[in-house]
Amino acid sequence: MTQDPISSRLAPHVKHLSAGDAAIAGSLLTIDLGALEINYADLVEKSGEAECSAVIKADAYGTGLEEAAKTLWQAGCRTFFVAHPQEGARARSTLPDATLYALNGLVGDDTDATMSYYHTHRVRPVLGCYEEIDLWSRYCRSIGEALPCGLHFDTGMNRLGLSKKAAHKLSDAWTTQPPPFTPTLIMSHLACADDPHHPLNSTLLDRFRAIRALFPDIPASLANSAGVFLGPDYHFDLTRPGIALYGGLATSNRPNPMQTVVTLNSRVLSTRHVPKGQSVSYGASEVTKRDSRLAIINMGYADGYLRTGSSSDKRKGARVYIEGYEAPIIGRVTMDLTIIDVTDIPEDAVKRGSWVELFGPHMPIDEVAAIAGTIGYELLTSLGLRSLRRYL
Template sequence: MSVSNSFPSGLYGGRLTIDPKALAANWMFLAGKLAGETECAAAIKADAYGLGQEMAAKTLFEAGCRTFFVAVPTEALALRKVLPDAVIYALDGLFPGTAAHFLEHDIRPVLGSLEELQEWTALCKSTGRNHPAAVHVDTGIHRLGLSPAEFSAAMSDKALLGPFEPTLVMSHLACGSTPDHPMNRRQLDLFREVTAPFAHIPRSLANSAGVLMGPDYHFDLARPGISLYGGRAFDTGFNPMRPVVKVEARIMIVREVPPGDTIGYGAKQTAKRPLRNAVVAAGYADGLLRRAGSTDERPGGFAMIEGHRAPILGRISMDMITLDVTDVPENLLRRGAFVEMLGPHVAAADIAAYAETIDYEYLTSLGRRFERVYGPLT
């Protein structure tokens, strides 16, 4: 167990525990699912989904991962300082006038438009060298990527490409979280069709969901993200991944609420019976989203206290949350004790559903004010 903090533990209102061994185990599990010689990369964008890019990069590299995907160039440059020998791709592509930074630090942009491709190939022509980069072809998500027609024309245009040949051709699934959605097969078929003339170049389609959907989606390289961190790749069904993170908040006060009284801002939650509530020192400023609060019309999320469910009462505030602990044994409600807000017993996907969002948003928002601890979650 290790701790990385600026202040003594007792001064933090919440604690974020991250299990690097679980992270490594999830990557090895996914790598074991891949067909043939498919390489398992890792998406560690957004500070490794909120858990810490440096820790995640070192952990995954030690586990055997050699290719990493981030979003923006600044993430790539920070990662290069940590992993001097890794292959690093920047998914958001080539921002205007930044090519020199990519070359200096051996970062590979994922070229997502014809203009980006033209700028990169001009660079290759000016140096007479093939500088590594990926090309993104849009198979239906309509975000980044060359259209299939643009891709086919560009890849066949020797005058445009000059010495450039991509090190990777990739696309991104729009509906991978719903594995039976017909969009997945349409994208797979289109990706196969448009890349077939260039099949000597490594190809990548699978995110976390694509890994679990089977070998048809694997191609040469997979780039899982959410599953590495214990999140759900699919919206429904069993999640085979180990939890990697636990969020706990400290109890500040326990008090009685008579029936008919209201709890929290806006008086949105009314006590229907005599209640005991516990106020904990974490809120939406710590990434525990306000939308997961409770009202008289709709239930909110919940926390767990040593096996006992504690529903959220009223609105989630910036710095605190009120929990219904009426049915929790009093000896577990000590001032200063920790309550599990997210973790092995409160899945990120489950609590996210109360906030009408996904576990990605929860994970990437967590813990700017929390104590950070690295070790087992139990």
């Protein structure tokens, strides 16, 4: 192949950058695995006598399933939860000896091939309806092996889960004839644990206690992240923290005690002076109220930074942190770019190439999410693939 003459002349003088080189990164997603480990240790302590598991669904809440799973295993975690069977297969490649549960139950066609997928990857489905119980029973009989699984009972979410009536029916039936599978966990889900004073918390606890009494020999689990903070009555045998592991706020109206795990930064591409009375970004939804200095950053909704964080003349949008100062978004967040108002920041502090923190230790993710009309969960799990990932 003939070498390009221009490339040939420049080659001795130019550093050739790879796609993973920070020098050409327009945005940087930093995942602090040390903070993840600290958070897990804190939740282990708060779980008391109960085993503390880890929920690693949705790519470990956007942090990267493999890296998070490996860190949590090294920290002592032995039981993990995913949502889908494919997530379980990914987790199994990193966690050969872990106990893995799939919260969404038997996802896929009602065929032996689907059941075999769970079996092959040793992912325990959490069965939440009679149809799933029948399917798992049929498959276990066909292979002559009582495979493990979880059982999900609905105590008030009205989402997934078997009813209280079903719990009594199964308990009575299994007294005389054990099931063809091995139930290794019974679980339910708290609907309002993020509000510690919500009356439904104690109601759901009482309902789960009644169901648990029907299966006294099977380990039980009720507490999600917020449930861990409700205290030992909610812990049972196994807690299932998710968002708190990754630094998100688990309970409302309280300071967040968890370490920051995820920080999203983006570069300033350029700055410009804009006179008073000029519209900014798509839709002309916001007009400058003064002579302004604006900075354009390399981040948009295609990167997972939500469009609902936009600003307009009618509502204030999200804020960012840059060079020791906070700055507001001005106008709409677009697919690839976001504009911030840096008028109140010294001019020499913000320039092309400056790094902006969209969320992280100085700009808590849950505060950004609240302004965008959502929760930290959505911001984390919406993170795009264009940011260069760096693991600490």
